Amino acid sequence: MADLATTGPTSQAAPARLDPYRLRGDFPILSTANRFGKPLVYLDSAATSLKPLAVIEAVDGYNREYSANIHRGIYEMAERATGAYEETRVKIARLINAPDPHEIVFVRNATEAINLVAYSWGRRNIGRGDTIVLTEMEHHANLVPWQLVVQEMDGDLEFVPITDDGILRLEVYEVLLHLRPKLIAFTHVSNMLGTVNPVREMTEMAHAAGALVLIDGAQAVPHMPVDVREIGADFYVFSGHKMLGPTGSGALWARRELLEAMPPFMAGGDMIREVHLRRSEWNEVPYKFEAGTPDIAAEIGMGAAADYLMNLGMEAVRVHEQDLARYALDVLPREVPGIELYGPAAELRGGVVSFNLPGIHPHDVAQILDRSGICVRAGHHCTMPLHERFDLAATARASFNVYTVPEEIDALAVGLREVTRIFDR
Amino acid sequence: MDDLYRDYILEHYRHPHNFGVLDAPTASYEGSNPLCGDRITMMLGISDGIVREVAFTGRGCAISQASASLLTDEIKGKTVEEVEGMTPDDLLELIGIEISPARLKCALLSLDTVAHALADEAAEKAEPDGSASAPSSTSA
Helix, strand or coil, X not given: CCCCCCCCCCCCCCCXXXXXXXXXXXXXXXXXXXXXXXXXXXXXXXXXXXXXXXXXXXXXXXXXXXXXXXXXXXXXXXXXXXXXXXXXXXXXXXHXXXXXXXXXXXXXXXXXXXXXXXXXXXXXXXXXXXXXXXXXXXXXXXXXXXXXXXHHHCCEEEEECECCCCCECHHHHHHHHCCCCCEEEEECECCCCCEECCHHHHHHXXXXXXXXXXXXXXXXXXXXXXXXXXXXXXXXEEECCCCCCCCCCEEEEEXXXXXXXXXXXXXXXXXXXXXXXXXXXXXCCXXXXXXXXXXXXXXXXXXXXXXXXXXXXXHHHHHHHHHHHHHHHHHHHHHCXXXXXXXXXXXXXXXXXXXXXXXXXXXXXXXXXXXXXXXXXXXXXXXXXXXXXXXXXXXXXXXXXXXXXXXXXXXXXXXXXXXXXXXXX | CCCCCCHHHHHHHHCCCCECCCCCCCEEEEEEECCCCEEEEEEEEEECCEEEEEEEEEECCHHHHHHHHHHHHHHCCCEHHHHHCCCHHHHHHHXXXXXXXXXXXXXXXXXXXXXXXXXXXXXXXHCCCCCCCCCHHHCC
């Protein structure tokens, strides 16, 4: 465990597999230690990911070398900033196979993207008695904005329930579609259960019923191949900071005709074509939705993160993290007596494992693990209704990323046995 | 190894003092930390301005429950004024372990809940048409 960055089995991996031991060297933070001198075992990537040197340098490069505003200056440095910013749009479009980079709207995070759609599209298209269908496993970010919309517009929310294994009940979804909902909004991958939802099938069903589809891809884009054309979605949102990029970066993708018909979400500079004292004309998409100076450095950093991930290959990332989930689901019940695990089998999940130790609050679990340098999330993970569904006040959660290695899951198991020992003594 | 999870803290967590309900509390309040799911109901039996009886129920982390156990021991027999005068630092000293910023809410939930219970009781007494039974001299 002493030096994870450089040890580990020498892999003679096929090209499609990634080598987590080698790429750990790309993440400077992994060579740090906590206040107890323990090396970092970071198992909270679903909250935010660590950042590779390529991303740190991209942000630094903008700040050091060309920190001009975008879409305004005529001088060379400003053109360079605009170029890097717009190049990121192209990279993000490539990452999710969007047909047109101008369908990518930069936002601060997935939450802002959903709010943008809720306020702009929702207020114009959801009317009295209209239904929006969500699921029981949504992050608050894909729940609360819709609560506000239906409260204001006098619409209704319906929810696709889940099985005890954390799988959406599609037979109920099919029934809900008979209500002729206007919109279906659901997560691609659950941030608590890890469930990977059948997004393509669900989108087809929604379209057949005449509904539009918004997919929360915050836990999917960083971890697996995502192809918005193949899925057929109408809106797809994600955060940069969960995909190795900086905080303050994120993206909304939507079909161009939807974006063109939507009114602006925020108003100000850069989103206008002409401004008169009493009226204005909007800029073209996506600029219509990007009022004011954005977090230029962060978005450029997200572009570097997209490059980094595409260079690894998203299929290889998916295989690696599914292997880790399988390993955790195998090792933890064996090594940690009494541990309760939530969510589906490894085949149906991403790199997320939520758990509890009987009789011990997850905050106590997380606090004791911290002494061993192990970072896990404890709480409701912004999914209170989902925790209510399982009659849980809170859970602890271990989540993985490209730099996670099986030895860290071993360390978690040892740490959890220590928690049990302290509470049983 | 662990400053936070000393034996006496865990002992209070496993076997909390004053855990249960009062038949006829004169003040009670349910406090919670929605972020972690800690929940405590404090019940006080006050007469002549003195906390004669105290009990609590709840569930949550070791810190929140041990804190409630220690606090209820401490305030039993004290005057309302003394209890109202207790500061977060007083409670942290009573708990006697170093609490990290992220866990302060867990540690202080018990005192916060007691303060709410006392404030509610005081507000009830102050209501002119309320069933005020205590002499006006007790109002702070």
